[in-house]
Amino acid sequence: MAELRGAAALVVVLLGLVSSAAAHVHIGAYNTSCPQAEDMVYKEMTNVLANSPDLAGPLLRLFSVDCFTKGPFIPLPTGRRDGNRSVAADVGPNSPPPGATIADLLTLFAKFNLTAKDLVVLSGAHTIGKAHCSAFSTHLYNSSTGSLPLDANYTAALRGQCKPGDLSTLVDLDPATPTTFDTDYYKQVSAQRGLLATDAALLLHDVTKAYVLRQANATSSDEFFADFIVSFVNMSKIGVLTHSNGEIRHRCSAVNPPSPSSSAASVLAGSLLFLLAGPLMVVL
Ligand code: HEM
Numbered sequence: 001m002a003e004l005r006g007a008a009a010l011v012v013v014l015l016g017l018v019s020s021a022a023a024h025v026h027i028g029a030y031n032t033s034c035p036q037a038e039d040m041v042y043k044e045m046t047n048v049l050a051n052s053p054d055l056a057g058p059l060l061r062l063f064s065v066d067c068f069t070k071g072p073f074i075p076l077p078t079g080r081r082d083g084n085r086s087v088a089a090d091v092g093p094n095s096p097p098p099g100a101t102i103a104d105l106l107t108l109f110a111k112f113n114l115t116a117k118d119l120v121v122l123s124g125a126h127t128i129g130k131a132h133c134s135a136f137s138t139h140l141y142n143s144s145t146g147s148l149p150l151d152a153n154y155t156a157a158l159r160g161q162c163k164p165g166d167l168s169t170l171v172d173l174d175p176a177t178p179t180t181f182d183t184d185y186y187k188q189v190s191a192q193r194g195l196l197a198t199d200a201a202l203l204l205h206d207v208t209k210a211y212v213l214r215q216a217n218a219t220s221s222d223e224f225f226a227d228f229i230v231s232f233v234n235m236s237k238i239g240v241l242t243h244s245n246g247e248i249r250h251r252c253s254a255v256n257p258p259s260p261s262s263s264a265a266s267v268l269a270g271s272l273l274f275l276l277a278g279p280l281m282v283v284l
Helices: 004-007 020-024 036-051 053-065 102-111 116-127 138-139 153-162 185-190 197-204 206-216 222-236 264-279
Strands: 010-014 128-131 170-172 281-283
Touching: 036 053, 036 138, 053 116, 102 116, 102 197, 116 185, 116 197, 116 206, 116 222, 128 281, 138 153, 185 206, 197 206, 206 222
Parallel strands: none
Antiparallel strands: 010 281, 128 170
């Protein structure tokens, strides 16, 4: 419970997400059609995370792929529809691979109009959650030239936890404060304890390195939180679908079956499911 109280402040309302579609996706999109929607999602997700605080990391990550102490509250534009295509092969080319270099990351982010600052700020989400050993084993066992070596004590500890070929063990991304949304991640990275190669790589570019060092030495998390809100909203503007470009899924995990018409009732039911079951809000 203490952990939850500690975690209970970063509320990320992931109710929906903006572009030329921006006119249709806005703060409070459900205020008229379903005024209780945001409250319902808030309460539901608060309950879910009270029972399973460890879900905060996966939910936050799920949102980032698909598109707290005191933490930032992020009001996001709502009204975004689900995609009417869901194909695993689409994920790879649009997701940063764990072995990406800093240049790869900057190129990928630029493709989505995200800057080097967005990259270093959003990477700060790795202040919570876990990674599989397999996600960083190359970094741990075969660190390439051109990347900074991992801190020796950290390497030894990690090698104790993750043997080569381990596909199941999970390791905290920010071991000092793994469930607290704070600037500790930057302390880790600055001390060459970035768990993922992509975390460590932030020290290899002027803009990202300067930010890591500034936050590592910050006496408060205010600047990081303010930046995180801005970058998170920037990220939420990627690939927004509205109207017939998307759909309201009846089941969040699957596209709707072809149907000649949707009754008003099924649209409403779909909306509510979308609100309740999607990665819509994270309360940490
Ligand atoms: C810079 C590009 C990024 C890369 C290369 C990256 C990569 C990864 C990888 C490899 C993992 C471990 C997954 C696993 O082993 O199961 C992870 C976890 C995570 N990522 Fe990222 N990520 C990036 C950006 C982001 C962003 C933008 C967010 C959110 C704003 C985010 C939030 C998370 C969270 C919360 C986890 C922990 C998930 C859990 O506990 O299950 N990441 N990331």
